[in-house]
Amino acid sequence: MKLKKILIALLVGTLLVGMLTSCSKGENNQASSDIGQENQGTKKEEKKETVRLKFFTGKIETIDLMNEIINDFNQSQNRIIVEQEYQKDASNIIKIKFAADQAPDIMTTYEQGFADQGKYLDLSDQSDLWNRLTPAMKEACTDIKTGKQYRIATNMTMAGFFYNKELFNDLGLDVATTWEEFEKNLETIKSERPDITPWFIFGSEAWHLGHLIEFIPHGYIKQTLGAVEAKKAMLDNDHSKLNFGAADGPMAQFAGKMLDLLQKGYINEDVLTATNDNCVQDFVNGRAAMLSNGMWILSSLLEANPEMEDKIGFAPYPSYMPNSSPVVLSAEDSGYSISATTEYKEEAIEFLNFLxxxxxQKKYSELSKAPSAFTDVDADWAPENIVNEVSYAVANAVNIGFTNEKPAGFSGDDAGRMVQELLAGKYNAEEFAIAYENAWDSGMN
Amino acid sequence: MEKNKIGLHTFMALPAFALFSVFFIYPLIKGIGMSLTDWDGMSKASFIGLDNFRQFFGDERAINNIRTTVLFALGSAPLLNLVGLIYALLMNSRFKGKGLARMIIYLPAIISPLIMGYIWYLLLQPGRGFIYHFLEQMGKSSWFGNWLGSYGTAMLVLILVNVWQYAGMTMVIYLAGLQAIPEELYEAAKVDGATFPKRLFYITLPMLMPAIRINVVTNIIGSLSVFDIVMSLTSGGPGYATETLSIYIMRMSYGARTGYSTAVAIIMFFIILIPVLVSMWLTRVKSLD
Known part of the structure; x- marks a missing residue:
């Protein structure tokens, strides 16, 4: 009995000691004394010679290509080793990394809030790189508050309406430049081809609805105020310029038009539950005539039906307010930043120069189906028909960028959820505009 | 001798206490501290007292989330217990294929709620889901509505899917309780002429009180902290109509409001604690009866 007790006590003690020693990292380091001291000198020398750079990305589509480029870089010299880390939820994981003081050396995630807090290295002095970039892209990479550049965007992306060219030709439809023409097109599709959804919206995914706000009403604000003034108005929350809550303002007009389209049956009935996959399948199988999205959907469309290559058209968002023009998103994509706290600034820049x-960049552009922002890169980033369609749309519409100046407490997804509420019947157009303004205001605080 | 015994027992409890301290007490204290700051998850935090708590009770969306969470729990917890009890009573009787039936009822409980949610999403999609196509084949497609995308029905769907998934788990606990009731009690009652309802209310339910207690408490906790089923079926939508407190906490935390989301987590802790204590007290009183 006594022996049993002693045995139990020993077991418990061993468990406790084991647990405590495994937790005490610092003490453990001290304990491994002699061998550690001997190795330290060698390690320091090794550290001097070989630098390990952490490259953090959230771009799943480029993992394999980046690994290939990284391998090429690692083999091209023997001082720097780059390691790629991919995280699906990169924009949130990076917050944890910053909080834990474990910022990667190079990252693809960029947010205004981080720039404000000085998390990124100032790259304004990299004139060799900036000289290769288009002026528009350099402007897009410039922080409005400081006038400095904290990231280098390698590609452009566009967003607008993808439409079925074959169907449009059959029905004798032209690309709409005004909302009236747009609605007329939807009406014709609905009456001539009742089995086809004129405009497919996958509203179960809030970001997609948030993009409609981003491209249509925010697009109107950007085109009327100009890119820089619009950014300033958003940062300052200048009600007189943004005019979000007004009954005749861009938000109420947008909401009214969306409700009208829904009521007339020009939008899919399952708008609130439809997914991105549903949208891709319906479009490539001829069950949907139009969809709003960016170039990033192109690879899914062509993968689902390669025969669509010649049938995909691309058009700007039609003007929906008086005295306005059609708009198309032509924005920066694939931005790279270096952490302000990296010990290896020179090495990080060396890797970026290689990348x-x-x-x-030709390989990167062709893989990501996005045109390069570098003037010396000649890439076949999409089938010729699509390249022509996109070039025409970009040349004939006001080009707008993404809104990076949104309030920290009111994300694009939040805006999208408000559109869900609108489509579910919670608001009329005026109520929606007021609710949007209130949400924007409270997100600022 | 007795003193030595107490010392040894205290010593043996140390590993468990150490783990409890590291994984519960320390995070709890840290969380309380964090809830009193404006920490955004990145920069330095500043002490702001009870501002986060004040802000919560002044936020329309947050209050609506309490309503949604409580509504879900009010629908889900009693229904889970009722359905679980009915299943258990059925499984406690003798019939052919009982083993298979018991397995089918319990099966959903071992599947991840997230996967279960996505499966139900695919079944319930209007115009595309299996149920729609089934009704269409029967010529009854008009019966189908946009249940997940409508304010009136989205919550009902969530409750029913939750009950469908976890009723098997509740059943198993009730079944164990039922099988522990001595058969002699029923035999004696039958001899005394007690009918089925009388046997149910005067023998079965009082004897089942420990099982009821476990089920009520776990179902209240589970329902008030629901996350995965809601996230996979409606993502809290349409809009914020089915957004529960756990989803709100996650979104606030990822929205650079870590201090605030920690305060909401503490509020949620009390929102769960109160009904749990009340139900424990009520079932304790009944068990003494």
């Missing part, structure tokens, strides 16, 4: 070489 940004014309040869690597």
């Amino acid at each position: 940004f070489s014309a040869e690597n």
Whole structure:
């Protein structure tokens, strides 16, 4: 009995000691004394020679290509080793990394809030790189508050309406430039081809609805105020310029038009539950005539039905307010930043220079189906028909960028959820505009 | 001798206490501290007292989330217990294929709620889901509505899917309780001429009180902290109509409001604690009866 007790006590003690020693990292380091001290000198020398750079990305579509480029870089010299870390939820994981003081050396995630807090290295002095970039892209990479550049965007992306060219030709439809023409097109599709959804919206995914706000009413604000003034108005929450809550303002007009389209049956009935996959399948199988999205959907469309290559058209968002023009998103994509706290600034820049070489950027552009922002890169980023369609749309519409100046407490997804509420019948157009303004205001605080 | 015994027992409790301290007490204290700051998850935090708590009770969306969470629990917890009890009573009787029936009822409980949610999403999609196509084949497609995208029905769907998934778990606990009731009690009652309802209310239910207690408490906790089923079926939508407190906490935390989301988590802790204590007290009183 006594022996049993002693045995139990020993077991418990061993467990406790084991647990405590495994937790005490610092003490453990001290304990591994002699061998550690011997190795320290060698390690320091090794550290001097070999630098390990952490590259953090949230772009799943480029993982394999980035690994290939990284391998090429690692083998091209013996001082720097780059390691890629992919996280699906990168924009949130990076917050944890910053909070834990474990910022990666190079990252693809960029947010105004981080820039304000000085988390990124100032890259304004990299004139060799900036000289290769289009002026519009350099402007897009410039922080409005400081006038400095904290990221280098390698590609452009566009967003607008993808439409079925074959169907449009059959029905004798032209690309709409005004909302009236747009609605007329939807009406014709609905009456001539009742089995086809004129405009497919996958509203179960809030970001998609948030993008409608981003491209249509925010697009109107950006085109009327100009890119810089619009950014300033958003940062300052200048009600007189943004005019979100007004009954005749951009938000109420947008909401009214969306409700009208829904009521007339020009939008899919399952708008609130439809997913991105549903949208892709319906579009490539000819069950949907139009969809709003960015270039990032192109690979899914062509993968689902390669025969669509010649049938995909691309058009700007039609003007929906008086005295306005059609708009198309033509924005920066694939931005790279360096952490302000990195010990290896020179090495990080060396890697970026390798990554940004014309040869690597051609591969990158063709894989990500996005045109390169570098003037010396000649890439076949999409089938010829689509390239022509996009070029025409970009040349014939007001080009707008993404809104990076949104309030921290009111994300694009939040805006999208408000559109869900609108489509579910919670608001009329005026109520929606007021609710949007209130949400924007409270997000500022 | 007795003193030595107490010392040894205290010593043996140390590992468990250490784990409890590291994974519960320390985070709890840290969380309380964090809830009194404006920490955004990145920069330095400043002490702001009870501002986060004040802000919560002044936020329309947050109050609506309490309503949604409580509504879900009010629908889900009693229904889970009722359905679980009915299943258990059925499974406690003798019939052919009982083993298979018991397995079918319990099966959903072992599948991840997230996966279960996505499966139900695919079944319930209007115009695309299996149920719609089934009704269409029967010529009854008009019976189908946009249940997940409508304010009136989205919550009902969530409650029913939750009950469908976890009723098997509740049943197993009730079944164990039922099988522990001595058969002699029923035999004696039958001899005395007690009918089925009388046997149910005067023998079965009082004897089942420990099982009821476990089920009520776990179902209240589970329902008030629901996350995965809601996230996979409606993502809290349409809009914020089915957004529960746990989803709100996650969104606030990812929206650079870590201090505030920690305060909401503490509020949620009390929102769960109160009904749990009340139900424990009520079932304790009944068990003494």
